Amino acid sequence: MRHRLQFTIKKLVRMALLLLGVSLSAFLLMDAAPLDPLQTNIGQAALGSMSPEQLARLEEYWGVNTPAAERYLAWLSGALRGDFGVSLLYRRPVAEVISLRLGASVWLLLSAWALAGVLGLTLGVLAGANRGRWPDLLIRAACLTVSSTPSFWLALLLLMVFSVWLGILPIGLAVPIGTAAADVTLPQRLLHALLPALTLSVAGMANIALHTREKAVDVLDSDYIFLARARGERHILIRHVLRNVTLPAITLQFASIGEIIGGSVLVEQVFSYPGLGQAAVAAGLGGDLPLLLGITVITAVLVFGGNLAADLLYGVVDPRIRRGAAKG
Amino acid sequence: MEPILTADHLSVAFTRYGRGLSRIALSALTDLSLTVDAGRVTALVGGSGAGKSLLAHAVFHLLPRNAHTAGTICYDGAPLTPARARALRGREISLIPQGITYLDPMMKVGPQVRRGRRDGMSRARCREILARYGLGSEVEELYPFELSGGMARRVLIACAVMDSPRLIVADEPTPGLDSQTAGRVLAHFQELAEQGTGVLLITHDLELARTVAHKIVVLREGRTVDEVPAALFQTGEGLTHPYSRALWQAMPENGLIVDREVSVL
Ligand SMILES: Nc1ncnc2c1ncn2[C@@H]1O[C@H](COP(=O)(O)OP(=O)(O)O)[C@@H](O)[C@H]1O
Numbered sequence: 323m324r325h326r327l328q329f330t331i332k333k334l335v336r337m338a339l340l341l342l343g344v345s346l347s348a349f350l351l352m353d354a355a356p357l358d359p360l361q362t363n364i365g366q367a368a369l370g371s372m373s374p375e376q377l378a379r380l381e382e383y384w385g386v387n388t389p390a391a392e393r394y395l396a397w398l399s400g401a402l403r404g405d406f407g408v409s410l411l412y413r414r415p416v417a418e419v420i421s422l423r424l425g426a427s428v429w430l431l432l433s434a435w436a437l438a439g440v441l442g443l444t445l446g447v448l449a450g451a452n453r454g455r456w457p458d459l460l461i462r463a464a465c466l467t468v469s470s471t472p473s474f475w476l477a478l479l480l481l482m483v484f485s486v487w488l489g490i491l492p493i494g495l496a497v498p499i500g501t502a503a504a505d506v507t508l509p510q511r512l513l514h515a516l517l518p519a520l521t522l523s524v525a526g527m528a529n530i531a532l533h534t535r536e537k538a539v540d541v542l543d544s545d546y547i548f549l550a551r552a553r554g555e556r557h558i559l560i561r562h563v564l565r566n567v568t569l570p571a572i573t574l575q576f577a578s579i580g581e582i583i584g585g586s587v588l589v590e591q592v593f594s595y596p597g598l599g600q601a602a603v604a605a606g607l608g609g610d611l612p613l614l615l616g617i618t619v620i621t622a623v624l625v626f627g628g629n630l631a632a633d634l635l636y637g638v639v640d641p642r643i644r645r646g647a648a649k650g
Numbered sequence: 651m652e653p654i655l656t657a658d659h660l661s662v663a664f665t666r667y668g669r670g671l672s673r674i675a676l677s678a679l680t681d682l683s684l685t686v687d688a689g690r691v692t693a694l695v696g697g698s699g700a701g702k703s704l705l706a707h708a709v710f711h712l713l714p715r716n717a718h719t720a721g722t723i724c725y726d727g728a729p730l731t732p733a734r735a736r737a738l739r740g741r742e743i744s745l746i747p748q749g750i751t752y753l754d755p756m757m758k759v760g761p762q763v764r765r766g767r768r769d770g771m772s773r774a775r776c777r778e779i780l781a782r783y784g785l786g787s788e789v790e791e792l793y794p795f796e797l798s799g800g801m802a803r804r805v806l807i808a809c810a811v812m813d814s815p816r817l818i819v820a821d822e823p824t825p826g827l828d829s830q831t832a833g834r835v836l837a838h839f840q841e842l843a844e845q846g847t848g849v850l851l852i853t854h855d856l857e858l859a860r861t862v863a864h865k866i867v868v869l870r871e872g873r874t875v876d877e878v879p880a881a882l883f884q885t886g887e888g889l890t891h892p893y894s895r896a897l898w899q900a901m902p903e904n905g906l907i908v909d910r911e912v913s914v915l
Pocket residue numbers: 664676678696697698699700701702703704705714
């Protein structure tokens with residue numbers, strides 16, 4: 323138990339250091355870009371009609387003439403207290419904008435993530451069990467194809483087929499147009515999230531399926547499967563193969579969090595889904611430095627948190643680590 | 651005595667891809683014949699690479715995909731077809747495999763021995779068999795990585811005798827066991843034979859074979875060279891085949907006689 327606690331603390335310290343590094347390098351990169359906070363905040367036209375005194379006051383407010391190091395430290399001390407500054411575009415606290423957008427994205431991200439894991443594991447085991455026969459070839463070909471396909475292109479393709487030609491799924495947005503927020507039903511939300519979630523899950527799924535297939539092939543060639551056959555066991559796939567391929571799949575599953583969040587930036591754009599990914603695009607194109615920095619840090623936390631969860635879960639699921647740690 | 655298993659002119663060859671698309675056939679068993687009687691312990695003796703494990707796997711129809719067999723294997727008077735083997739595996743015929751890598755690393759010993767069955771009778775039987783080999787019931791809760799080599803071997807043997815098979819094929823079951831445990835395991839084989847089970851004991855240890863078995867089959871380079879009552883290997887008299895004689899002569903005590911004569915000179 324002490325071992326596990328030490329392990330967790332070490333990981334948390336490392337995560338804090340990494341976050342510090344990510345925020346600093348993101349800050350420096352954005353600072354080096356030719357962005358004008360005033361133009362972002364009030365627009366080119368309004369800027370032209372302002373008096374020099376007004377401009378000076380605004381520059382003072384947004385810290386245009388403050389040195390970068392001072393601004394970063396100010397941001398950092400605020401961030402540690404949960405204050406990520408004010409978004410230039412939305413003119414509201416960054417934390418508020420992010421929590422609102424994340425709230426919209428979270429179901430999309432979670433369902434894509436779960437779909438990637440479940441489908442990937444199932445397809446991988448199926449392919450491994452049918453090594454060299456058509457289900458294996460089909461699954462592998464499909465996985466290789468989709469993992470080399472850009473997600474925005476796949477999103478367009480799915481939209482074209484299901485929304486335009488077949489007309490059975492909505493063409494975008496998270497809710498139907500012209501419906502009051504209170505009137506939106508759960509099935510309507512699910513229907514709108516279906517295509518984006520599918521698109522997002524595809525890359526992670528293909529990766530998990532291909533790796534699981536290799537592992538399943540190794541397991542099926544192993545001595546213990548031989549003995550299970552010699553003992554006339556039934557349900558070998560579930561009893562032995564699944565048990566032995568799940569652990570590596572879990573690691574991949576958590577590692578895919580980064581891919582899914584990264585993919586959401588493009589996919590939400592194509593589906594006009596008003597989530598965190600779309601906010602990131604808006605912040606980037608609009609030069610909204612506080613918001614972009616906030617989103618960068620939040621997504622880094624999610625990715626690191628996912629990896630930490632994978633490490634901890636591994637210790638719970640794998641008897642070799644669980645019992646080894648309990649003894650040592 | 652009724653023969654429970656017979657192999658008649660069995661041969662096994664492996665195809666391998668050589669240079670380009672050419673295929674090479676490597677024959678591993680060339681002409682193997684043996685009979686295992688019900689109620690008897692038959693020992694299959696041969697050096698490393700003689701093809702002992704291959705015979706064991708052939709009986710269970712679990713050879714690798716690139717293996718081709720010829721000849722016949724009969725079980726209980728009828729040819730052992732793949733379908734029949736599938737139906738008999740785990741019911742009437744049991745294999746004790748050679749290594750300890752044959753245990754699922756992610757499954758506890760108890761469920762593994764019981765093949766997942768949870769009824770009271772299976773549990774009681776599992777406990778009884780493990781106890782017989784000196785393993786307490788706490789072993790059921792352990793994972794294979796927590797077992798010593800000797801314990802893992804005993805677990806594998808427990809798996810095989812779990813549901814009273816009519817034929818047991820034991821592929822080198824004793825290396826890694828201390829002499830007391832090995833004795834207990836071999837005594838159990840003899841006891842099972844007395845109750846009517848056919849036991850095929852595969853070993854490279856002639857000494858062990860002649861103390862436990864009724865009959866010894868000598869295998870060399872995939873070929874049966876001799877099939878004789880074990881008693882012949884006590885005195886060496888009546889052994890006609892030169893390879894069998896050579897094996898007998900190579901045994902430590904026979905070697906010692908030679909040594910003593912040499913040292914007297
Ligand atoms: N899968 C395989 N492919 C090719 N050759 C094999 C294979 N398995 C075993 N052999 C060959 O068959 C021979 C007998 O092997 P084996 O039955 O394991 O010997 P042992 O008597 O030591 O148990 C060996 O020479 C080995 O090289």
